[in-house]
Amino acid sequence: MSGPQLRHVGLNLTGADTLEPGEAESSLYGFWIFLMSDAVLFALLFAVYGTQLAATAGAPGPQDVFEIGPAFVETLILLTSSLTFGLAAIAMKYDRTRTGLVVWLCVSLTLGIAFLGFELNDFATMASKDATPDRSGFLSAFFALVPTHGLHVTIGCLWIVVMLAQIATFGPDDRVKLNLLRLGLFWHFLDIVWIGIFSVVYLQGVLR
Amino acid sequence: MTGARPMSRTAGRRPAAAAAWPGRTRAVAVALGALGLLPLGGCGVLDHGFLGAAGPVADETRSLFYTVCVILIFVAGPVLVLTPIFAWHYRLSNTKSAYRPQWGFNWPLEGFIWIPPAIIVVVLAVFLWRGTHRLDPYKPLAADASPVEVQVVALDWKWLFIYPEEGVASVDELVFPAGRPVHLSLTSGTVMQSFFIPQLAGQIYAMAGMTTQLNLAAHKSGRFRGENTQFNGMGFQNQKFPVLAESEDGYRAWLARAKRSGKTLDMDAYKTLSARSVQAQPSQFGSVAPKLFKSILALDDAGAHAAHKEAKQ
Amino acid sequence: MSGDDLWYWLLGRLDAKALPFVRAWDHPTLSEFIGAGAGAMVVIGGIAMVVLLTWMRWWRPLFLDWLTSLDHKKIGIMYVVIAAVMFTRALIEAVLMRTQQSLAINAPGIVAPEHFAQLFSTHGTIMIFFMAMPFLTGLINYVVPLQIGTRDVAFPLLNSISLMLTAGGAGLVMVSLAVGDFSTGGWSGYPPYTGKAFQPGVGPDYWIWAVTLSSLGTTLSGLNFATTIYKKRCPGMHLMRMPLFCWTALCTSVLMIFAMPPLTLATALLALDRYADFHFFTNDLGGNMMNYVNLFWLFGHPEVYILILPAFGVYSEVISAFSSKELYGYISLVLATMAIGVLSFTVWLHHFFTMGQSADVNAVFGIATMTIAVPTGVKIYDWIWTMFRGEVRFTAPMLFSLAFLVTFVLGGLSGIMLAVPPIDYVVHNTVFLVAHFHNVLIPGLLYGMIAGYMYWFPKAFGFRLDERWGKISFVCWVAGFYLAFMPLYVLGLGGMARRSQALFEPDYRPWLIVAVLGAFLLLAGLATLFVQLFVSVRNREANRVPVGDPWDARSLEWSIPAPPPEYNFATIPHVDRRDVFYWRKAEESTYRAAERYDDIAVPKNSWIGPIVGFAGAICAFGLVWHIWWMAILGLVFAWVAVIARSFVRDTHRIVPAAEVEARERRWLAEVERARPIPRRLEETPQNVGLAEPFPAPVPA
Ligand code: HEA
Numbered sequence A: 001m002s003g004p005q006l007r008h009v010g011l012n013l014t015g016a017d018t019l020e021p022g023e024a025e026s027s028l029y030g031f032w033i034f035l036m037s038d039a040v041l042f043a044l045l046f047a048v049y050g051t052q053l054a055a056t057a058g059a060p061g062p063q064d065v066f067e068i069g070p071a072f073v074e075t076l077i078l079l080t081s082s083l084t085f086g087l088a089a090i091a092m093k094y095d096r097t098r099t100g101l102v103v104w105l106c107v108s109l110t111l112g113i114a115f116l117g118f119e120l121n122d123f124a125t126m127a128s129k130d131a132t133p134d135r136s137g138f139l140s141a142f143f144a145l146v147p148t149h150g151l152h153v154t155i156g157c158l159w160i161v162v163m164l165a166q167i168a169t170f171g172p173d174d175r176v177k178l179n180l181l182r183l184g185l186f187w188h189f190l191d192i193v194w195i196g197i198f199s200v201v202y203l204q205g206v207l208r
Numbered sequence B: 001m002t003g004a005r006p007m008s009r010t011a012g013r014r015p016a017a018a019a020a021w022p023g024r025t026r027a028v029a030v031a032l033g034a035l036g037l038l039p040l041g042g043c044g045v046l047d048h049g050f051l052g053a054a055g056p057v058a059d060e061t062r063s064l065f066y067t068v069c070v071i072l073i074f075v076a077g078p079v080l081v082l083t084p085i086f087a088w089h090y091r092l093s094n095t096k097s098a099y100r101p102q103w104g105f106n107w108p109l110e111g112f113i114w115i116p117p118a119i120i121v122v123v124l125a126v127f128l129w130r131g132t133h134r135l136d137p138y139k140p141l142a143a144d145a146s147p148v149e150v151q152v153v154a155l156d157w158k159w160l161f162i163y164p165e166e167g168v169a170s171v172d173e174l175v176f177p178a179g180r181p182v183h184l185s186l187t188s189g190t191v192m193q194s195f196f197i198p199q200l201a202g203q204i205y206a207m208a209g210m211t212t213q214l215n216l217a218a219h220k221s222g223r224f225r226g227e228n229t230q231f232n233g234m235g236f237q238n239q240k241f242p243v244l245a246e247s248e249d250g251y252r253a254w255l256a257r258a259k260r261s262g263k264t265l266d267m268d269a270y271k272t273l274s275a276r277s278v279q280a281q282p283s284q285f286g287s288v289a290p291k292l293f294k295s296i297l298a299l300d301d302a303g304a305h306a307a308h309k310e311a312k313q
Numbered sequence C: 001m002s003g004d005d006l007w008y009w010l011l012g013r014l015d016a017k018a019l020p021f022v023r024a025w026d027h028p029t030l031s032e033f034i035g036a037g038a039g040a041m042v043v044i045g046g047i048a049m050v051v052l053l054t055w056m057r058w059w060r061p062l063f064l065d066w067l068t069s070l071d072h073k074k075i076g077i078m079y080v081v082i083a084a085v086m087f088t089r090a091l092i093e094a095v096l097m098r099t100q101q102s103l104a105i106n107a108p109g110i111v112a113p114e115h116f117a118q119l120f121s122t123h124g125t126i127m128i129f130f131m132a133m134p135f136l137t138g139l140i141n142y143v144v145p146l147q148i149g150t151r152d153v154a155f156p157l158l159n160s161i162s163l164m165l166t167a168g169g170a171g172l173v174m175v176s177l178a179v180g181d182f183s184t185g186g187w188s189g190y191p192p193y194t195g196k197a198f199q200p201g202v203g204p205d206y207w208i209w210a211v212t213l214s215s216l217g218t219t220l221s222g223l224n225f226a227t228t229i230y231k232k233r234c235p236g237m238h239l240m241r242m243p244l245f246c247w248t249a250l251c252t253s254v255l256m257i258f259a260m261p262p263l264t265l266a267t268a269l270l271a272l273d274r275y276a277d278f279h280f281f282t283n284d285l286g287g288n289m290m291n292y293v294n295l296f297w298l299f300g301h302p303e304v305y306i307l308i309l310p311a312f313g314v315y316s317e318v319i320s321a322f323s324s325k326e327l328y329g330y331i332s333l334v335l336a337t338m339a340i341g342v343l344s345f346t347v348w349l350h351h352f353f354t355m356g357q358s359a360d361v362n363a364v365f366g367i368a369t370m371t372i373a374v375p376t377g378v379k380i381y382d383w384i385w386t387m388f389r390g391e392v393r394f395t396a397p398m399l400f401s402l403a404f405l406v407t408f409v410l411g412g413l414s415g416i417m418l419a420v421p422p423i424d425y426v427v428h429n430t431v432f433l434v435a436h437f438h439n440v441l442i443p444g445l446l447y448g449m450i451a452g453y454m455y456w457f458p459k460a461f462g463f464r465l466d467e468r469w470g471k472i473s474f475v476c477w478v479a480g481f482y483l484a485f486m487p488l489y490v491l492g493l494g495g496m497a498r499r500s501q502a503l504f505e506p507d508y509r510p511w512l513i514v515a516v517l518g519a520f521l522l523l524a525g526l527a528t529l530f531v532q533l534f535v536s537v538r539n540r541e542a543n544r545v546p547v548g549d550p551w552d553a554r555s556l557e558w559s560i561p562a563p564p565p566e567y568n569f570a571t572i573p574h575v576d577r578r579d580v581f582y583w584r585k586a587e588e589s590t591y592r593a594a595e596r597y598d599d600i601a602v603p604k605n606s607w608i609g610p611i612v613g614f615a616g617a618i619c620a621f622g623l624v625w626h627i628w629w630m631a632i633l634g635l636v637f638a639w640v641a642v643i644a645r646s647f648v649r650d651t652h653r654i655v656p657a658a659e660v661e662a663r664e665r666r667w668l669a670e671v672e673r674a675r676p677i678p679r680r681l682e683e684t685p686q687n688v689g690l691a692e693p694f695p696a697p698v699p700a
């Protein structure tokens, strides 16, 4: 695997017919497919959430438990972290030193952790209002959908830590770069899912 | 494949009460079965299903089934005929058959293999659409007489039938007058089950906290087998019950007998009844607490299905 | 901490009663003895394996050459071995069930309801997830990279992890025989029956985690194959030049990617209900089991096409090869495959027509279901017309294909009947349905897998399978199938419910007796397959086909030695048309040394796969028995292994060009010596894998 093969990172269905397919291309492609599979999972979680909206069974419902303020802050944090991850990717591409890359990764990581902190705080607030998953179908659906996203963010954070360790060990070599590209896809994907959660769960819950 | 057997022989038999068949018949059946002469030995089997139809719903289902079968013969025919013929005619050792190893496409033939199946599917789809609407289990049956209302509760491993208009209830025994439509509302006091009286109508699920509906009727009086077909635990195989289509008088007499039984079905009695068990004999309740069915529905699922439930009721 | 607490901390809810031997001791009934016997078989089988491996000194090769291997060919073979082992168990269970039903007419029979319920649940689960899926994944693994002219799949390590996750799941099902009970909820595991309120025991948990492991493995396999096929084809291998098996593999992979998440979600939510007191599918507090039913069949229906499509691919290869002829209607077949794949996501509701939807909804889904008949029929006709003006040879794989054509149609037609909602209302949940799906699964999927196994076996091991035993087995399979399952159609029309441990209708008896005879014949079918394997291994010297093309076949996998070198192709082939190997043979441009050979990088063996699979199984076992430390340990272990691996840079080994060249030349010398044989001698020892062009084709 060599440098030039990294030039192309998108989906490419036709080009591969003639050229000897590079590892970079196929691993990114494979990761895209993984994300599609993951997207199906989230889509179904949303669908289950939708069917369970009314299933409050006497326990607190959407209006009682959601607070738009923290959710909005979380949205801002996550969106910013996507931006900083983008900056990390640019640094990886154009910066000869590894400082920019490492700094931006650390910023993204911090934002990710901050996001998780806010989210956990949300859950704690809900628990204090007796809104726990064993109370109703609605709360079960909420606590399946939102924490699954949170779990993904946690894995993303762990992945950033691993990548920092790899940069420290190997420097940004080809495999590290490839991995960072995949991590980037993952990170942006989580952003998209969150936007879904923010609008479907929080906004809708509060506006109703 | 005859539908002309006396009703009593096709009757739903309670497992506990199931009498052995006459030894001779059984021995003959076994011997023939073992010989593979099945069409003779086990012919009566079809009478137990919807092909032994005894009511308008099963009647129509049967004719739809035959129609579909006839259409499908035309589908299966070519494959069943062409496969052996081609394989044999073009066998390696037949040096007289043509050999065109590069022949792999032909427009007319493409048309032949895409279009007729598509047409058949369209034809089938028409039958399907009409049949599905005509035989919708929720659709009331056309009849002069008003339907008998029965509320059905699926339990482990028995069936509870509540007659709200008569104020009686029975367990593991469904009785109604022949010739009059019956309208069933079903729910479950336990896991999901599937209510099925093969000779009268198709299945419908019974689910906790929800109601489903089924309409059926019997042409004339007779005894049929009803069952649950959705596995629900260790007593599943025993969850069969007799269905008795009686004359109007016989039905009245049965109601009176039920009334005399004296027992009352209220929430407490229901709780006792719903414990997991197989009942050896059918039993009756002479009176039923008002709105019991609604209360049973409300036991499960406090919030979720409120909307859905109304829609279904 | 009291003694009890400590015990719970250490072993969760595991205790002596979990062992079937103890239960058989407590309640000495025939049914318990059968349970204990099965448990004993697992234990004794395990011990026998250990002894055998030690005795033959096979431990090292087992681990170093096989379990840690990242070679797609070895991984493929291991998949098939898992399938064979699990299959044997599930078949025995099937025979037990048939025996029970034939005896238990107004009588108790030999297995108690509890055991009967475990039998159909394990049988169904194993057949689908641990027989059919590994079998087809194994074939795809072995064949696809060879057919598209590449050296490996896109992600060799991931491939090994998928395999080992599947193996872990299979192991968990096996363990349930000896420790505790399996689920009684059928292969579809419907709550609320499988919920905590009704099944507090470990059964559903075994089912949940076994299926979860397998579905994770399958998702990863799907991703891997799809990437392989999209990105690793050799130069010139356009999509429309791929052999049909690759197309079906691609379609199946795409289905895997999109259809497994619903299953993963369904089992995960069920697990949350059971472990964390959630309310997705419970009766109370707003749970809604209809969500489960939808999720499960959103997976379950595409799943049956995941199963059948690779078999369709095998038939395409086999019928074309043994008709000595180009496949008829290649483009039609590709389009039909794609159409089936797409349509398969639009029909799931036909599995619960009786749940009380409106007539409109049922009708729409019924019609959607029937449309699948059109592309399927096109395929059937394409195969029939492939034989037209060919030269058909009745080898065992071809016989299986012919039996498939005739028999599958009947199963498909019963599917069409089920697709008509009013008809479904009266045969749903009866053994008519059981007859339908065995009628598509056995003559469809299984015949295909067996045909594929016989067809590619010489490629994988370098010698042909015994034809005579193959044909004996074929007779058992076909006669056995008709006897075992045609009676079920009749019984189903007679209203016999599926999953019945006992029956009360004497009229059923003769049909049930025929069915059990059929089941024994099927058992004989399996036994003869093993005999065939045994005989063939014994006579392998006489049946060697080192040149690699025993069937005068058409695609690239036959252009290399049998068995192939680990790097598959000494030089990556260039392709300029469909059926390229066939044309090269015709133009005598194959079996030539290349101008130059290069070093080849092949993936080094890795322990990560076995570690992840084992850790996954440990985690699952811990979860089943609430042994939390074990579950956490397994999970952490698996992740640490994967992360640690990402720090390994030295993952490839170089096979030097000289070695490649030497091997290639030795093989070419063998080709030189070999005598090409005509097709009528292909079943004789003279067949060393070099085909006499038959007859010399005229370039179009
Ligand atoms: C692929 C799927 C598959 C296959 C092959 C089979 C094969 C068989 N099955 Fe079944 N079966 C199911 C899937 C399958 N089944 C499912 C999903 C259910 C529903 C479970 C539920 O209710 O939830 C079921 C249920 C089921 C029942 C329960 C019916 C009921 O509910 O009342 C019965 C009863 O007899 C039965 C019988 C049989 C028999 C006799 C066979 C025989 O035909 C077996 C013949 C098969 C073989 C002999 C194996 C061949 C294997 C190989 C060739 C591999 C060897 C490999 C090498 C040598 C390399 N099956």
Ligand code: HEA
Pocket (backbone or CB within 6 Å): B075, B076, B079, B116, B117, B118, B120, B121, C188, C304, C305, C307, C308, C350, C351, C352, C369, C370, C372, C373, C374, C376, C377, C378, C380, C408, C409, C410, C411, C412, C413, C414, C415, C416, C418, C419, C420, C424, C427, C428, C429, C433, C436, C437, C440, C441, C444, C445
């Ligand atoms: C490999 C597996 C496989 C395959 C290929 C199929 C193929 C089909 N299946 Fe089957 N099915 C199962 C496995 C499979 N099925 C299983 C396992 C279950 C039960 C699960 C459970 O409950 O446990 C099931 C259940 C099932 C049901 C649910 C029934 C119920 O629960 O009550 C239905 C209903 O529509 C159905 C329909 C069909 C149809 C229409 C096809 C079609 O794809 C068939 C198409 C083929 C043909 C039609 C024949 C060839 C075509 C021609 C010769 C052309 C001309 C034809 C026409 C014009 C009609 N299947």
Ligand code: CUA
Pocket (backbone or CB within 6 Å): B207, B210, B305, B308, C290
């Ligand atoms: Cu069943 Cu709503």
Ligand SMILES: [Cu+2]
Pocket (backbone or CB within 6 Å): C300, C301, C304, C347, C348, C350, C351
């Ligand atoms: Cu289906």
